[in-house]
Amino acid sequence: MPLVVAILASFIAFLDGSIVNVALASIEDEFGGGLAGQQWIVDAYLLALGALILLAGAISDRVGRVRSLRIGLVVFGFASLICAVAPGVGWLIAARFLQGAGGALLVPSSLALINSTYVGPVRSKAIGSWTGWTSVAFVLGPLVGGVLVDYIGWRWVFAVNLLPVVVTLTLMRALRDPAPSVPGRLDIIGAALVALGLGGIVFALIEQPRLGWASPLLWSTLIVGAALIVAFLVRQGRVPNPLLPLSLLRARNFAAGNATTAAVYAAVGLGIWIITLFLLEVIQLPATIAGLATLPVAVASILFARLFGALSGRYGPRFFMAIGPIIAASGFACMLTASVQFNFWTQLLPGIVLYGFGLTITVAPLTAAVLGAVPSAQSGIGSAVNNAIARVAGLIAVAIAGPIIGNQLDIDGFHRLVLTTAGLLAVGGIVAAVGIRNTSHRAVEASQAAQCSDRPVPGAALVATGDTNP
Incomplete structure (x- = not known):
């Protein structure tokens, strides 16, 4: 049950991070606002998520994972309702910020729930399941949103959030929090x-x-x-009692993993956004068809995320974190063939498939590497730091789209953003190859035993810094 709740809670937050993309054109038709308005609708959510997620992680460590999740779900559901009935773009942007505040409580608390419930290889598999389904949420958003926009209306893109919120709150009634693990003021x-x-x-x-x-x-x-x-x-x-304990950065895998996260998730945020917007505004496809375009990424995640999470737990994350972003970057490089004589099957689909497979190889090992470098007592703030970096990276990436392409998206602008995305992914792979160190099962289990018993275990310090290299 804890894994199901963790997946559902994060699924909601990640789904809303991308589902809005296919609704942007319809929202602009009703409210106006141009490219800047579209960016603010996306970035208001990411801004609140990125800015408040560190505070949310600290709250999770102090008041408990389950309680934090409940508060986040209630805030998120209320904000979704405001988005659905918003009378203008200003109201919508403000409600999106409130949504992001609720989402900030969901993501670190759900990961911390997994980190404190499961240990060893089981934890790696659980994280694989979590990353698989949350990645599906991020990529499935445009498809679900496209159907809602085309057949019901853009407001249902936000109203649909209420159902999973209610289901998750109901399932959480069986969960109880342990005693708060971290004292001190926020x-x-x-x-x-x-x-x-x-x-x-x-x-x-x-x-x-x-x-x-x-x-x-x-x-x-x-x-x-x-x-x-x-x-x-x-x-x-x-x-x-810092929101960002700088001591965590002394753990090599934590520092290198978060540097990789910054590059990869900047590419994820920019890449899905630009593909969807390109198909909607340049190629002028219906929202449902534009949402279907990224379905291969979701399929790859469903099929392979748990597998690569397990392989990472067995062999270490470094190889997967290095090769995955390079494969994903080659996918975006393939999209440079897109032209005025557009053919989705030859110019976009092969790149999307490669990108989805590369991303699936990357995400579960990346999450496991970062969380594996953090003591269980600090899993809330550790996952919050990692998710804050991911959301802020996506936020900045979408924000720089304007200076790169100007006020209007065209084929040349699409090429520039695709090349930018490929470059970010390649940088992420290089950073992982150089910075990540593999850890052995016995050393990890010894470290976890030390955390639970408060007795020093030989070799555990090496795990904390990510320097045990079998």
């Missing part, structure tokens, strides 16, 4: 610094095509945003 000031800092940077990137690089408003928000992020990092090294 760093509210740190949370405000990172939220305002990210907001300033994202505002500057999204509004650049409208304001221009010479705008004082653009540069002031960009500089202030960057300064606030620096202030946040400085503060995390000084407060007794």
Whole structure:
């Protein structure tokens, strides 16, 4: 039951991160707003998710995983209802931010629930199942959204969230929280610094095509945003209960895994968004057909994610984290053949299939490597850091689309964004190949035993830094 609840809770958050993509054209037809409005509808959700997920991870460690999940589901469901009845684009963007706040509580708490419930190879398989289904949610979103937009209306893209929210809350009635694992006060000031800092940077990137690089408003928000992020990092090294414990970065696999996460998930966020928008606005396909285009990614994840999670647990994550992004990058490189004489079957489908297979190879080993480097007592904040980096990377990637392509998407702009996506994936593979170290089962189990018994175990320190190399 804990695995089912964890998958359902995260599935909801990931589904909403992508389901809205196919509704953007219909929303613009009703509300207006142009490319910037479409970016804000996507990024308001990602901004709240990325900015608040560290705070949510700290809350999960203090009040319990199950309680955090319940709060997140209620907030997410309420915000989804507001989105569904929004009278204008401003209301919709505000409600999307609230949705992101609810989602921020769902993702780290669900992963922490898995990390604290399962151990050893069973944990790797559980994480494989979790990553498989959450990856399916992210890619299945455009398909589900396309059907809803074409046959019912775009507002149902948000209203449909209420059903899985109710189902998950019902299943959670059988779960109980253990005693909170981490004492101490929450760093509210740190949370405000990172939220305002990210907001300033994202505002500057999204509004650049409208304001221009010479705008004082653009540069002031960009500089202030960057300064606030620096202030946040400085503060995390000084407060007794930081949202981002900098000590975690001393674990090699945690640091290298999060660097890989930044590159790969920037590509994931940008790639799915640009494929969907290209098919909708340049090729002008119906929303349902545009959503079907990314179905091979979901199929690959369903079929192979658990397998690669198990293989990672057996042989170590490094090989899979290195080769997976390179295969995914080659998929996007294939999409450079797209032209005005467009043929989906030859110009896009082969690349999407390669991308989906490469992503499936990558995700479960990546998640397992990062969580395996974190003590169980800090699994909430550890998963929150990893997910914050993933969401912020996707947020920034979508935000930079405007400066790359200008105010309007065309074939040349699609090529530039496809090349950018391929480059990000390749960087992720290289970082993993250089930075990740494999860990043996016996060393991992010894480390976990030490965490449970509070007695030192020889070799456990090596696991914490990811430096045990069989």
